[in-house]
Amino acid sequence: MPSIDDFRAETRAWLADNCPAGVRGPGPMSIGSTKLGMPEDVRLWQTRMAERGWTVPTWPREYGGAELDKEQYKVLIEEMTAINARTPLTGRGVNYIGPTLLEFGTDDQKARWLPRIARGEGAWAMGYSEPGAGSDLASLALKAELDGDHYVLNGAKIWTSDAMDCDFIFVLARTSPDKPKHEGISLMLVDMDQPGVQPRPIRLLSGASPFCETLFQDAHASANDVIGGVDRGWTVGKRLLQFERSTHAGINISGSQGGRREESRVPEIVQRYGVAGESLPAALRDRLTRYSMDDAAQKLTQRRAIEETRSRAPGFTSSAVKLTGALLKQEGDELMIEAMGTQGLGDDAGTFESAELAITRNWLYGKSLTIAGGTKEVQLNIIAKRVLGLPD
Numbered sequence: 001m002p003s004i005d006d007f008r009a010e011t012r013a014w015l016a017d018n019c020p021a022g023v024r025g026p027g028p029m030s031i032g033s034t035k036l037g038m039p040e041d042v043r044l045w046q047t048r049m050a051e052r053g054w055t056v057p058t059w060p061r062e063y064g065g066a067e068l069d070k071e072q073y074k075v076l077i078e079e080m081t082a083i084n085a086r087t088p089l090t091g092r093g094v095n096y097i098g099p100t101l102l103e104f105g106t107d108d109q110k111a112r113w114l115p116r117i118a119r120g121e122g123a124w125a126m127g128y129s130e131p132g133a134g135s136d137l138a139s140l141a142l143k144a145e146l147d148g149d150h151y152v153l154n155g156a157k158i159w160t161s162d163a164m165d166c167d168f169i170f171v172l173a174r175t176s177p178d179k180p181k182h183e184g185i186s187l188m189l190v191d192m193d194q195p196g197v198q199p200r201p202i203r204l205l206s207g208a209s210p211f212c213e214t215l216f217q218d219a220h221a222s223a224n225d226v227i228g229g230v231d232r233g234w235t236v237g238k239r240l241l242q243f244e245r246s247t248h249a250g251i252n253i254s255g256s257q258g259g260r261r262e263e264s265r266v267p268e269i270v271q272r273y274g275v276a277g278e279s280l281p282a283a284l285r286d287r288l289t290r291y292s293m294d295d296a297a298q299k300l301t302q303r304r305a306i307e308e309t310r311s312r313a314p315g316f317t318s319s320a321v322k323l324t325g326a327l328l329k330q331e332g333d334e335l336m337i338e339a340m341g342t343q344g345l346g347d348d349a350g351t352f353e354s355a356e357l358a359i360t361r362n363w364l365y366g367k368s369l370t371i372a373g374g375t376k377e378v379q380l381n382i383i384a385k386r387v388l389g390l391p392d
């Protein structure tokens with residue numbers, strides 16, 4: 001086993017030789033979609049990193065990982081960040097369903113799915129929310145009826161991000177309608193490339209449209225692809241949500257997170273637009289100072305959460321770090337918009353620079369961060385009950 005210094009030196013040298021110029025700095029990242037085109041450098045980077053097990057650095061070798069320990073993983077991320085390398089493969093495959101399979105999958109399921117996920121062979125959508133089941137997720141009604149060796153699915157999922165570009169979807173479905181609502185749910189994997197699965201785009205306030213409503217009409221899922229056991233989906237599905245929340249929070253060490261970290265541009269933008277005369281108005285300066293302190297505290301908390309994690313990803317801590325991260329991002333966006341005045345409220349028809357429009361869109365998109373992955377109130381309920389031990 002090489003020392004950590006040797007590992008750093010080897011990693012640095014390998015990255016220098018193998019990280020293409022086109023994946024250094026901001027730009028597109030692969031989610032493994034077979035439906036989206038990919039720039040050549042992005043494809044090459046994904047292939048090279050997958051061969052080395054570094055698309056999922058902490059996973060076992062037999063499933064496409066490199067079995068890095070936490071310290072090595074940290075070094076890899078630091079070295080990627082130092083050269084501005086982007087994450088070679090991201091999305092719900094490597095970050096959500098992969099780690100869930102590692103914990104709950106049978107040997108057969110792990111062998112069939114994990115190496116493909118690690119290589120980026122197919123993008124994954126998440127089929128949890130329904131028109132009548134969001135925060136109250138256990139009320140979900142997507143019906144799954146066993147018919148020989150497969151389940152037949154009927155119903156609808158909503159807010160399925162990126163579903164138009166995805167190859168597979170993991171769904172929470174109702175397998176036993178007669179049981180109490182938390183006990184009749186199963187998590188299963190579904191191929192989206194079949195006539196019974198139809199994603200339909202939904203347009204958003206921010207202009208972009210990553211959302212879909214996904215309809216299931218006699219769609220099939222193999223009975224071999226129920227994860228964690230039939231009617232055990234509530235337990236398995238909640239663990240997957242922890243992987244999702246820890247990804248949002250930047251503390252999911254069992255996924256592919258890594259590479260370029262955006263340094264906060266809030267102080268720079270606020271200074272640039274917000275200066276009246278010689279200095280920032282006092283109220284804005286106070287908020288900016290508080291924001292900068294909270295930003296530093298958030299980074300330290302992320303580091304601590306990773307260091308203290310003994311399993312594949314933090315448990316209930318992910319709710320707290322996800323929530324504070326989302327609130328911080330929203331406050332940073334508000335500060336920029338306030339400092340920019342009317343320049344922060346652009347639309348395509350106005351005389352706004354593209355960088356200004358990007359800040360406006362980001363501000364609008366940021367509103368969703370206290371909804372996606374469970375709302376702010378849901379996270380606060382989890383923290384109250386599971387972390388602080390307060391009564392129901």
Ligand SMILES: Cc1cc2nc3c(=O)[nH]c(=O)nc-3n(C[C@H](O)[C@H](O)[C@H](O)COP(=O)(O)OP(=O)(O)OC[C@H]3O[C@@H](n4cnc5c(N)ncnc54)[C@H](O)[C@@H]3O)c2cc1C
Nearest residue numbers: 126127128129134135159160161368371372373374375377
């Ligand atoms: C950007 C984005 C991406 C998403 N991607 C996906 C995806 O890929 N797949 C997927 O399945 N879903 C996805 N979602 C859906 C998301 O999980 C739900 O929007 C979320 O769980 C809230 O559900 P809801 O929209 O039905 O709101 P509701 O549950 O109807 O909530 C409405 C309001 O009531 C409050 N509320 C509800 N219950 C309580 C309570 N017990 N205590 C206090 N307040 C409460 C909520 O906090 C909220 O303010 C995404 C959402 C967003 C915004």
